[in-house]
Amino acid sequence: MASPAAVLPVTAQEIVAAYRHLYRHSLRAVQFSKPSRFVIRDQLRAAFRDPKASAATFDRERVRRTIWFLKAATQEAGLESRILKNLVRVRWQREREQRYRTWKVLLQKEKQMTAKSPKLPHPINGTEYTHYDNTIAMLNDTMGLCLR
Template sequence: MATPQDLVQAYRKLLRAGLRAVQFAQPSRTTLTRQLRAGFRDPRGTFDLQRVRHTVWFLNAAAQQRGLEHRILKNLCRVHWERENEASRTPWRVRVRRMEMEEQGKGRKGKDEDVIKGTQYEHYERTVAMLNDTMGLCLR
């Protein structure tokens, strides 16, 4: 069981290493802090000191040179930022039309139901999970 001091130290180490890795640049900085906060606030989350240590090493390697680690981190931040801002880029007319269509079609299901909706990031999430498992990381 991790003590509160261990959690605070892990959070600070991850935050410092992550900010150095993204070179304090926006929007990666805010994306990184949001993901880190969400990970530490998740009640279902687990704390593994070895995974935290490996992740700090990964982030330090991303900060030192623009190699594979840097590109992985850059793409992770970009995807999370795009996912957060996806709704804001949709024109309001399209959003209103979608809401009206959902209200009209609440009672019926069938041909109009979109099977792909909600699965667009499934492959991406599995790839990140496999990367975490093979390297012993805790990236989100």
Template sequence: MADLELIHAYRHLLRAGLRAVQFSKPGRFVIRDKLRAGFRDPDGILDADRVRRTTWFLNGAAQARQIEHRIVKNIVMVSFARKREANRMAWGLQVKMDAQGQRKPYPPESVTGHEFEAYERTIALLNDSMGLCLR
């Protein structure tokens, strides 16, 4: 029975997440990847109340462009940018020329994990206060 609950939770969250991002091109892939990572986590536990509240939150984000929609949009865009930056760093920095003809790496400074600590704490506090399971 637990496997059936897990499958239903995944499907409900995926469907609500896709509606929340309105099936947009980068958004649907970010939602899919985040759900896959969350459900493949060996230390994760299924909390039906948190899943239900998260589904309500995502459905609210889909219905109106209010605070829920802005939160989901920002989470998706930050996650997309982080993944793009990680892929860029894996392929190496691009090199551009400055005004004096000197080579310089582009982007000038790369974003490391320390800049996102406050962001991750904010998401964790939002999850705790509202009983959600956003990643």
């Protein structure tokens, strides 16, 4: 049987409170370090502004478990803090790759790829983060978290 809290509709105040709790505990977990805090801020904004995510998909239990995870990452330099540090580092690297993809860089890469093997596309192109994304999705499913 579902708990009574899971049946109640989600209010806008509850969503804002979840955002603030997640943001506050995330900042504490990364100790307010400069590149990390901006990555976390951008990730949370994107997650809460996502048109696919609505009040219907909001899960109180996942938010609560994610806050527990962030508290554990704050308290001790253990597995949780290493996972969070790697999540932030990979997200920062992805954003950096996207930011510096000018048309000149893309044209140079395309020329290099066609010069090496003009007939076949490179097998890794576009799939660099597939395994990583699947691993994070499985971590979220097994632990009931909402990490990105």
